[in-house]
Amino acid sequence: MPPSSAKKPHIVMIIPRGESVRNFLYSDTLKILSDNARVTLLSVIDDDRFMAQFSPYVERIIPLKQYPEKRFIHMLRLITYDAHFRWMWGETAKNNWEMHDARAKQLGRTFQRAIVKFLARLAANRPTLEFLTKVDQFLSWHFRPNDDLVQLFEDLKPDLVFNTSHIHGPAGELPAKISYKLGIPTVGFIFSWDNLTTRGRIFVPYDYYLVWHQGMHDKLLEIYPHVDKKRVFITGTPQFDYHFKxxxxxxxxxxxxxxxxxxxxxxxxxxxxxxxxxxxxxxxxxxxxxxxxxxxxxxxxxxxxxxxxxxxxxxxxxxxxxxxxxxxxxxxxxxxxxxxxxxxxxxxxxxxxxxxxxxxxxxxxxxxxxxxxxxxxxxxxxxxxxxxxxxxxxxxxxxxxxxxxxxxxxxxxxxxxxxxxxxxxxxxxxxxxxxxxxxxxxxxxxxxGDTLDGKSGERVAHQLLFLAEHAR
Incomplete structure (x- = not known):
C-alpha cells in the first residue's frame, strides 16, 4: 500500500533540458515516484502542454530560470575546464583544445587564448583542479545572484534533490549547488556515456551519482577519487528502456x-x-x-x-x-x-x-x-x-x-x-x-551487463526513494 501523503518523502526533480523529459518523465521514473513520494518539478520547460501533461503526477511545477553569473566566476570556470582537459589529455581533450584554438583564431583572440592555455597548463594537476573546483563552489554560493533558490528550498523542505542531467543544462547547476550547501542530499545523473571524457569537469558537489554502467562508474572514480564508491549507483539509462518494452x-x-x-x-x-x-x-x-x-x-x-x-x-x-x-x-x-x-x-x-x-x-x-x-x-x-x-x-x-x-x-x-x-x-x-x-x-x-531490461527508469526511482527515505 502506498504511504500516506504525510509520510511520503519529498523529492525535487530538476529538469534543466528537454531530454530529461524523455529519460525521467516519460519513463517509469515519474510514475513510481508519484505513487510513493511527493514530487516537485523545478523545470526550464513550463509551457501549457508540459504543465497539462505532468501536473497530475506532481505537487508543483516551478519554472526554473538560468541566472547570470559574475564574469570572474565564468572566466575561472573556463580556465578550470581547459586545465581539466589538459590534465586528462586523451584524444577528446586534445581535440577540445584544438577546437578552442581554431575558434580563438577566427575571432581574433589568439592572445587571450594563449593566456588561458598558459594558466590551464599550470593548473593541470589533480590537487590544483580539486582546489579550483572548491573555489568555484565557494564563489557560486557567496556571489549567488539572489536568495530566491535558498528561500525556495527552505519553503519546500525536500528530502532529496535530483538533477536529471549533470551537463547541457546550465540552469540546473546553481540549484544543485545551493541544495547541497543547505545540507539537502543531492543526486546527479551522468547524462551520457561519453560525458566524463568529452564534457569537462563536474563542479557540482553531488552527494550521490547515478551512472549507466560499470565502465562509467569506474571512470568517475578514476577522475574524482574523493567520491565514495558507495555513493555511485549503476542504474542503466531510461533512454534505452523503450527499446525493451x-x-x-x-x-x-x-x-x-x-x-x-x-x-x-x-x-x-x-x-x-x-x-x-x-x-x-x-x-x-x-x-x-x-x-x-x-x-x-x-x-x-x-x-x-x-x-x-x-x-x-x-x-x-x-x-x-x-x-x-x-x-x-x-x-x-x-x-x-x-x-x-x-x-x-x-x-x-x-x-x-x-x-x-x-x-x-x-x-x-x-x-x-x-x-x-x-x-x-x-x-x-x-x-x-x-x-x-x-x-x-x-x-x-x-x-x-x-x-x-x-x-x-x-x-x-x-x-x-x-x-x-x-x-x-x-x-x-x-x-x-x-x-x-x-x-x-x-x-x-x-x-x-544486466541493465538492458527496460527497467532502468524503475531502478532510478527506487534508488531515489531509498536515498530520500534514509535522509529523513
Missing amino acids: PEYLLSREELASKIGFDPNRPYILYTTGMAKDFPDEHRTVEYLIELLKELDLPEKPQLVVRTYAKGTSEEMKAIGRRGLPDVYFPEVLWDHKWLIPQYEDLSIYTSLVKHAAMGINAASTVSLELMMFDKPVMNLAFDPPGSDLPPVYRWIRHIKFDHYWPVANSGGVNVAWKPEEMKAILLKGLTHPEEDSDKRKTFINRVF
Whole structure:
C-alpha cells in the first residue's frame, strides 16, 4: 500500500533540458515516484502542454530560470575546464583544445587564448583542479545572484534533490549547488556515456551519482577519487528502456505506413550527426545514395535517413526535399523549442532501429542501440567525399575519441576508413548480417551487463526513494 501523503518523502526533480523529459518523465521514473513520494518539478520547460501533461503526477511545477553569473566566476570556470582537459589529455581533450584554438583564431583572440592555455597548463594537476573546483563552489554560493533558490528550498523542505542531467543544462547547476550547501542530499545523473571524457569537469558537489554502467562508474572514480564508491549507483539509462518494452515496438507494416518505405524490402538506417560536429555530411549521404544504386543484390535496399534533431544542415534538408526514389527522410517528431522528443517519436525511433537491415553513422550512440538489436553497423572514419576540412574538423577524430575507440575496436562494428570500403561493408551487412553477431553481443553484454531490461527508469526511482527515505 502506498504511504500516506504525510509520510511520503519529498523529492525535487530538476529538469534543466528537454531530454530529461524523455529519460525521467516519460519513463517509469515519474510514475513510481508519484505513487510513493511527493514530487516537485523545478523545470526550464513550463509551457501549457508540459504543465497539462505532468501536473497530475506532481505537487508543483516551478519554472526554473538560468541566472547570470559574475564574469570572474565564468572566466575561472573556463580556465578550470581547459586545465581539466589538459590534465586528462586523451584524444577528446586534445581535440577540445584544438577546437578552442581554431575558434580563438577566427575571432581574433589568439592572445587571450594563449593566456588561458598558459594558466590551464599550470593548473593541470589533480590537487590544483580539486582546489579550483572548491573555489568555484565557494564563489557560486557567496556571489549567488539572489536568495530566491535558498528561500525556495527552505519553503519546500525536500528530502532529496535530483538533477536529471549533470551537463547541457546550465540552469540546473546553481540549484544543485545551493541544495547541497543547505545540507539537502543531492543526486546527479551522468547524462551520457561519453560525458566524463568529452564534457569537462563536474563542479557540482553531488552527494550521490547515478551512472549507466560499470565502465562509467569506474571512470568517475578514476577522475574524482574523493567520491565514495558507495555513493555511485549503476542504474542503466531510461533512454534505452523503450527499446525493451513491447508496447513501444511498431510492426514493420505500421512503421512503413508512417515513413513511406516498402515493408517487403530491407532498409538501411542512416543517422546523421550534429551539423557543426560533422561538417559536409550531406556529401556522404549523396555518395551513399549513388553507391546503393550500384549494389548487385536481388532486392535493392532502401535508405532511411534519420536527421539529428539538434542540428541539421540546410544541404541535408535539401536532399530530403528532393523526393528521391527509395530514399526517405522521415520527420523527426521533436519539440524544437525545448528539444523534447514527442511521445510518438519513442515508438518510431525504437522501431526504426529494430526493423533496419543495418545501420550507418559516423560514431554515435546509435551504434550501441543497433548492436543491442544485433544489427550490423558501419561507422565512417573518412571525410565526406569532395570536402576539404581542416584537421580539427576531420571525421576520424570521432572514431578515436576516448569513449568511442573501444567500440571501434570491439569487432562489433565495421569502420570504413575511406569511401571505397563502404561497398564491401554494405554487402557484408546486407547478405551476412550474422557474421559479427557474437562480437556485437559480447561487447554489449560486457559494457551494459544486466541493465538492458527496460527497467532502468524503475531502478532510478527506487534508488531515489531509498536515498530520500534514509535522509529523513
